[in-house]
Amino acid sequence: MTDPVKAMPAAQDPWAAWPNATQRRIAASALDSFAERGFHGTSLRHIAQGSGLSTAALYVHFASKEEVLFALARHGHALALALVREAAADPDPGRALDVLVRAFTGWHAEHRTLARVVQYELGALDGDHRAEVLDLRRQTERTVRDLVGRGAAAGVLSVPDVRAATAAILSLGIDVARWYEPGGRWTPDELGAHYAELAAGLLGMRDPGRHRMPDHG
């Protein structure tokens, strides 16, 4: 049986779908610099140097460092939304939630630097850009909330408050980006499996074992 988490292409390489190779280099360099010095401590020169381009060449692709941050933030949020939607498409809400928590948690461990920069520097985005990113975030939240609501309506899970349970499920995954370091106790997959089991308890899931994939550790 195919592992539905591993089958999600978005979980593998966050840059794979980025259409332009030069922009990809610029974005990767900006990510490193934002992670190291913060958005406000980063200059276009830092980004140009890290990508092996002149600042003039960089301006062909991005008008400002805010444009690069926006590209990163939109990309990161779009990937997370795609992953959540793909998991939520499963008609069985219990299995969908198991896959969703595993994939969402594992993704935040694997791509912690992208996730951290996107979360921590959200305040630096211009109004329009910020609104677009917050809209992606609202869509992610709505997808999870609808799924939790569907599971509650079907009697598969039992939560006192659908919105609070949704916030908790998202927090479990997102906060992983803050503290996870590779080479520690768990691989991203193992952590995802642990958190899916804990989330099943949090959601008052009946018979969670039924939903688990065979490779669940």
Next chain:
Amino acid sequence: MTDPVKAMPAAQDPWAAWPNATQRRIAASALDSFAERGFHGTSLRHIAQGSGLSTAALYVHFASKEEVLFALARHGHALALALVREAAADPDPGRALDVLVRAFTGWHAEHRTLARVVQYELGALDGDHRAEVLDLRRQTERTVRDLVGRGAAAGVLSVPDVRAATAAILSLGIDVARWYEPGGRWTPDELGAHYAELAAGLLGMRDPGRHRMPDHG
């Protein structure tokens, strides 16, 4: 019956225990600037202006903006540790965890700006300072882990992995600082109550109602 969460003085005013009033003004001004511009975007002049002091007067108290960030980070982490220790001192592990999650979650909602700055700018601390803050963090984690372990040993709760459950409980509370905005759906107390109920499920707590305080919403 006294509410053990409300009885915790640390949860009320994060600056109450700060010994020096001028330093308190400086720290509050630095917090505003770090939250608005980031650590790297903040100059000592910003901090001085916000506190109504000259930069010369500021130097009497702090040698650099890193010193101010360290003071904030140590203070915030020490408050969180005190709160967690006070809750964990209850000999009943189920009641202790209920109080701990309520207080820890509510604290991160109430003091989200302090918590955000402390989390987001941790990388800007000098080696020694960072080590001291990470030690406070480890003590908080150990306190929660010991409590979860004690509850599991007593059969009050059932978790597949004590460390993963500890990480999840801490994430639920800490991540609140990222997304919580006042004036929304829940007060800090209400959110704390919701999260304590969800945490009881996550921890596989038997008969969680027994541990609840009468005012639990």
